[in-house]
Amino acid sequence: GAGVSQSPRYKVTKRGQDVALRCDPISGHVSLYWYRQALGQGPEFLTYFNYEAQQDKSGLPNDRFSAERPEGSISTLTIQRTEQRDSAMYRCASSFDTGSRTGELFFGEGSRLTVL
Amino acid sequence: AQSVSQHNHHVILSEAASLELGCNYSYGGTVNLFWYVQYPGQHLQLLLKYFSGDPLVKGIKGFEAEFIKSKFSFNLRKPSVQWSDTAEYFCAVTGRRALTFGSGTRLQVQP
Numbered sequence: 001g002a003g004v005s006q007s008p009r010y011k012v013t014k015r016g017q018d019v020a021l022r023c024d025p026i027s028g029h030v031s032l033y034w035y036r037q038a039l040g041q042g043p044e045f046l047t048y049f050n051y052e053a054q055q056d057k058s059g060l061p062n063d064r065f066s067a068e069r070p071e072g073s074i075s076t077l078t079i080q081r082t083e084q085r086d087s088a089m090y091r092c093a094s095s096f097d098t099g100s101r102t103g104e105l106f107f108g109e110g111s112r113l114t115v116l
Numbered sequence: 117a118q119s120v121s122q123h124n125h126h127v128i129l130s131e132a133a134s135l136e137l138g139c140n141y142s143y144g145g146t147v148n149l150f151w152y153v154q155y156p157g158q159h160l161q162l163l164l165k166y167f168s169g170d171p172l173v174k175g176i177k178g179f180e181a182e183f184i185k186s187k188f189s190f191n192l193r194k195p196s197v198q199w200s201d202t203a204e205y206f207c208a209v210t211g212r213r214a215l216t217f218g219s220g221t222r223l224q225v226q227p
Contacts, residue, residue, distance in 0.1 A: 004159075033214060033215070035217075040125075040219070040220075041219050041220070042120075042122075042206050042208075042217035042218050042219045042220045043160070043206070043217045044217070045213070045214050045215065045216060048214050056213065056214060058213075091159075091160070093160075104150075104162060104165065105160075105162075105215060107159045107160040107161070108159060109159050110159065
């Protein structure tokens with residue numbers, strides 16, 4: 001597509017429910033990144049993929065968070081048993097570069113998650 | 117570990133005033149440095165970047181930034197701001213890991 005597309009744009013869920021956030025990167029972009037941004041803070045790295053391979057998941061806060069990109073295109077970030085502290089804007093970005101050092105990322109609009 | 121510190125959280129300027137936003141990073145090796153901007157209601161987008169070469173880099177909309185290695189700094193500047201520059205500005209760095217962002221500076225330009 002023309003840009004990075006994320007869905008849903010807004011998600012309100014009850015504590016304990018599972019949520020899945022989807023990211024469709026720019027066509028042809030090899031790398032895909034997930035970030036989380038709390039109010040008043042900068043984006044915080046969660047994980048990234050080159051093609052379908054998860055290269056770095058060191059930013060995932062705990063084992064309730066997981067991500068996949070099975071065919072090297074669309075990615076899903078899943079949060080199990082959500083907690084109120086998971087409320088944040090979840091941002092996806094893609095890049096044509098395969099290196100972890102690249103900074104030329106193209107961001108989507110984000111998915112705002114609210115856990116009640 | 118790589119990290120970024122932005123000193124100003126909220127800056128208010130009048131149109132035509134000069135702007136300088138501070139950014140310091142922490143990483144001992146070779147770094148790539150960036151400024152991203154988020155205009156109200158829009159997504160994050162790249163403003164300018166430094167990979168190597170001339171430490172004074174120019175970006176879009178009249179912005180520039182200077183990499184001073186000895187000070188571990190990459191401050192953003194603009195000689196004369198406009199109301200349309202109202203946005204949140206994020207400094208970012210890559211060293212060994214994926215892009216690490218600072219906490220951001222909210223710039224409000226009053227007409």
